[in-house]
Amino acid sequence: MIIYSGSLGEFDGLVRDNKIADTIRNAFLSHGFRHDDDGGEYRAWQNSLTAMDNVLFDPDISRDCSVTVEYRIPLTTKRVDFMITGLDANGKPNVVIVELKQWEKAEATEYEDLVRTYVGGSEKNEVHPSYQAYSYAMTIENFNETVENEHISFWPCAFLHNYKEKYRNQIDNPEYRNAVDCAPLFLADDYARLREFVKKYVRKGDRDKTLYAIDGGKIKPSRLLEESLAGLFKGKKEFVLLDEQKKADSRIREIVQRAARTGEKYTIVVKGGPGTGKSVLALDLLKDITSSYHLKACYATSNSAPREVYFSELRGDNFKAQWIKTLFRNTGSFYESNANDFDCVLVDEAHRLQEKSGIFHNKGEDQTKEIINATRVSVFFIDEHQRVLVRDKGSIGRIERYAKELGSTLIEGPDFTLTSQFRCNGSDGYLSFIDNLLQIGQTANPDLEGLGFDFEVFDDPVQMREALRAKNGENKARLVAGYCYEWKSKNMPNGDVFDIELPKGFKAKWNFSNSKTWAIDRDSFDQVGCIHTCQGLEFDYVGVIIGRDLRYENGKVVTDQSKIAKSDRTSGIRTCKDKVLADQLIRNTYRVLLTRGLKGCFVYCEDKALGDYIKSRIGKANSL
Numbered sequence: 028m029i030i031y032s033g034s035l036g037e038f039d040g041l042v043r044d045n046k047i048a049d050t051i052r053n054a055f056l057s058h059g060f061r062h063d064d065d066g067g068e069y070r071a072w073q074n075s076l077t078a079m080d081n082v083l084f085d086p087d088i089s090r091d092c093s094v095t096v097e098y099r100i101p102l103t104t105k106r107v108d109f110m111i112t113g114l115d116a117n118g119k120p121n122v123v124i125v126e127l128k129q130w131e132k133a134e135a136t137e138y139e140d141l142v143r144t145y146v147g148g149s150e151k152n153e154v155h156p157s158y159q160a161y162s163y164a165m166t167i168e169n170f171n172e173t174v175e176n177e178h179i180s181f182w183p184c185a186f187l188h189n190y191k192e193k194y195r196n197q198i199d200n201p202e203y204r205n206a207v208d209c210a211p212l213f214l215a216d217d218y219a220r221l222r223e224f225v226k227k228y229v230r231k232g233d234r235d236k237t238l239y240a241i242d243g244g245k246i247k248p249s250r251l252l253e254e255s256l257a258g259l260f261k262g263k264k265e266f267v268l269l270d271e272q273k274k275a276d277s278r279i280r281e282i283v284q285r286a287a288r289t290g291e292k293y294t295i296v297v298k299g300g301p302g303t304g305k306s307v308l309a310l311d312l313l314k315d316i317t318s319s320y321h322l323k324a325c326y327a328t329s330n331s332a333p334r335e336v337y338f339s340e341l342r343g344d345n346f347k348a349q350w351i352k353t354l355f356r357n358t359g360s361f362y363e364s365n366a367n368d369f370d371c372v373l374v375d376e377a378h379r380l381q382e383k384s385g386i387f388h389n390k391g392e393d394q395t396k397e398i399i400n401a402t403r404v405s406v407f408f409i410d411e412h413q414r415v416l417v418r419d420k421g422s423i424g425r426i427e428r429y430a431k432e433l434g435s436t437l438i439e440g441p442d443f444t445l446t447s448q449f450r451c452n453g454s455d456g457y458l459s460f461i462d463n464l465l466q467i468g469q470t471a472n473p474d475l476e477g478l479g480f481d482f483e484v485f486d487d488p489v490q491m492r493e494a495l496r497a498k499n500g501e502n503k504a505r506l507v508a509g510y511c512y513e514w515k516s517k518n519m520p521n522g523d524v525f526d527i528e529l530p531k532g533f534k535a536k537w538n539f540s541n542s543k544t545w546a547i548d549r550d551s552f553d554q555v556g557c558i559h560t561c562q563g564l565e566f567d568y569v570g571v572i573i574g575r576d577l578r579y580e581n582g583k584v585v586t587d588q589s590k591i592a593k594s595d596r597t598s599g600i601r602t603c604k605d606k607v608l609a610d611q612l613i614r615n616t617y618r619v620l621l622t623r624g625l626k627g628c629f630v631y632c633e634d635k636a637l638g639d640y641i642k643s644r645i646g647k648a649n650s651l
Contacts, residue, residue: 029242030054030097034232035083035111036090042080048073051096072096075127078188079109082221089113091232098242100163101170102625104447105269107163112237113229120237121228124183126160126210132194138277140206142198152442154273155198156185158206165267173244179237182228183210186221190214252306252565253336253547257344259314266311271445272304278442279312279406283371286403287322292367294399294430295406295438296423299445300458301622305408306333306563308445309373312406313354322370327398329358329379333563335543359384362391364401372398376563377407378414380421388418395421396429405435412467415558415616417599417608457482461621464644465577465614466584475645481568481627484642488533488572488631492553495570495629499552503567505545506535507556507620509613510595511574511633517594527555527572529633558616559597561623569624572631576613579637586613 031054033041041047051072076096083094092113099106109125133144133153140158143150160183168174168181190198192214199212213221255265268276275297282293299305309326316324328334334355341351358374362384374380380398384391391397399405407426414421423439430437457480462468475482485491498504512527516536525534538545538554545551546564555572575590588609591601598616603609621628632638 028058028099028101029095029238030058030099030106032093032095032235032238032242034090035088035092035094038076038094038096039080039084039090042077045073047076047080051076055097071127071129074129075108075186075188079125079127079186082186082218083111083225085222085226087226087230089231091234092229093232093235093238095238095241100166103166103269105163105166107167110238110241111225111229112233112235112241114231114233114237115228116230118231120177120179120233120240122164122179122181122237122241123225123228124160124164124181124210126156126163126183126185128156128185128187129189130187131189131191133190133198135197135200135202138281140203141274141277142203152274152278154270155203155206156187157183157203157210157212158273159270160185160210161206162267162269162273164210166269167241169267171241171244173240177240179240180228182224184213184221184224185210186213186217188215188218192216252310253333253340256310256337256340257346259310260318260341260346261344262318266307268304268308268311269447271447272308275443275445276308276312278438279404280315282438283312283316283322283324283404284320287320287370290403292433292435293404293438294426294435295404295443296426297406297408297443297445298410298423298439299408300410301413301619302458302565302625303445303447305410305445306375309375309406309408312371313373316371317354324369324371324373325354325356326373326375327356327358327361328375328563329381329394330376330563331357331543332546332560333375336546336564339544339547357384358394358398359391361394361397361401364397366400367403369402371404371406372402374398374405374407376413376421377409377426378411378421379416379419379562380425381416381418382420393420393425393429395425396433399426399429399433399435405430412462412615413562413619415562415598415612415619417603417605417612458622460644461618464584464641465618467614467618482630482645483627484630484632484638484645486631486635486638487531488529489531491570491629491631492533492535495568496552498568498627501567502547502549502552504569505552505556505561505566505623506554506570506572507558507561507623508572509574509576509616509620510557510559510592510598511576511590512537513592514594529572529631557595558619562619565623565625567625568627568629569620570629570631571617571620573617573633573637575633577617577632577637578634579640584614584637584640586610588613 031051041050048069095110097106108127112122115121130144133142136143140155141152142155143152164181164183259265313326316322338351380394382393495504514537516524516526520539526537527535535555538556538560545556545560576587578585588600600609600612
């Protein structure tokens with residue numbers, strides 16, 4: 028999505044007439060997008076774009092080259108500050124990406140690709156601008172099939188037009204050589220050098236052909252996390268970490284290596300909502316901690332669904348079963364571990380941690396405490412709004428308490444908070460909308476206006492299923508439902524018994540009991556998953572059946588724990604005596620189900636009033 032684009036000549040005119048910042052702000056409004064409105068972003072456009080215009084004022088760069096400002100990378104919340112596209116002297120299409128910063132100085136840090144600088148009113152660790160530009164370029168290339176087919180090359184760089192020369196050695200030094208080699212760094216005294224860099228790749232216009240390939244080109248089928256695992260553990264760079272992910276990654280790596288040297292004990296809390304990249308970050312860390320640092324580490328989660336899917340994917344690529352089981356563990360497997368048996372345990376979905384372990388929940392003391400005890404560095408990836416079982420006890424307070432009790436230094440804060448969204452078409456606003464819709468919390472997103480996510484409410488469940496089927500070409504769309512339907516087909520999955528029967532002749536079965544890999548099985552589209560089989564996983568499109576446990580009455584969204592199926596013996600919601608907790612868990616369950624889709628979400632509500640209420644809330648976005 029492009030916020031502003033025009034020829035270099037048009038861009039130059041707007042800058043020289045002092046209209047460029049107003050033009051960008053108005054473009055945001057016309058697209059229906061929100062932006063930081065404290066004045067800081069406006070001033071940045073005014074100052075940085077004026078600096079770029081001065082760089083590009085050269086007779087060797089044609090005025091009909093294409094300039095783009097604030098290009099949003101598909102399926103993410105990230106925006107590229109500036110791009111100039113066109114042809115080089117040999118007629119080859121190129122894109123120069125420029126990450127713009129107004130920094131005057133920065134300090135080198137001990138963290139990989141992080142610098143420390145003054146932003147937002149205080150000193151903070153920030154991703155090195157060269158790494159940021161490189162990561163954006165690689166992400167666009169990875170998403171865009173047309174770019175690959177037409178052999179369009181990306182040339183990222185960073186331009187810090189206010190940066191003082193006397194601090195150059197802090198940001199341009201051997202510690203950051205990899206990043207700067209991938210994306211050259213230009214400071215306040217480097218206007219001429221940046222001009223020559225641009226001219227090397229872009230000199231002539233191409234009637235927006237390259238720009239169209241970027242913005243209108245075919246998006247590659249999304250590569251889901253589980254599909255990338257085998258390549259990751261074979262040494263491929265499957266994930267390009269962006270911004271907050273990179274910041275947390277670099278900090279955690281340094282802490283793990285420090286603990287290995289000193290024997291000190293640390294507990295790290297990483298907070299992030301659905302789709303903010305917690306699992307990607309955990310798995311990327313796991314690979315390097317085990318193979319590059321040669322330390323003993325594992326990935327732990329209480330959710331069996333992702334573990335089984337990861338196991339299946341890796342076994343299919345001939346990894347040894349025992350090696351996989353050592354690397355991917357149940358959070359209930361640490362009660363017999365000795366102190367500091369591991370160098371690092373990465374706990375995904377830490378909100379799902381429980382007290383007791385074992386089939387009968389009678390082993391051990393507390394999973395949170397046992398994990399902190401078992402490792403020098405425990406990393407908890409958590410979103411407390413994703414607790415969905417009565418016995419889910421994972422919480423930040425519990426982590427803090429046991430870290431103190433076991434003498435583990437607690438580390439948390441802004442560097443370990445993931446806010447950017449890599450699901451739901453990269454829309455942070457969609458998550459806020461869902462929280463608002465389910466009345467989990469008051470947010471600034473009462474509707475879906477301008478969010479660009481494919482969301483539709485259906486009155487006919489058969490139509491919803493068929494619309495979803497049309498999106499399943501890559502086997503990446505699935506039906507899910509609240510657990511309001513008895514599992515009658517459990518012992519006869521191939522019979523004529525159906526678990527879910529809805530109006531218009533809709534019939535379906537829960538996912539087969541003999542399959543632990545429903546999310547990736549080729550014949551599982553017509554089966555319906557529940558919270559227990561999809562939490563921790565993602566799809567391109569998800570279809571959500573909202574059952575009778577969630578209704579709309581008297582202007583409010585209400586829950587009804589009595590509508591939970593008796594065969595749901597896992598969640599404990601139906602028999603929970605704490606009515607407030609039961610209400611919270613039902614809302615959390617639908618929050619998880621409604622945020623499984625990368626590109627879109629289709630919804631059918633058993634309660635017609637709820638369906639009508641959701642339709643009234645989605646504005647113009649119900650048929651994108």
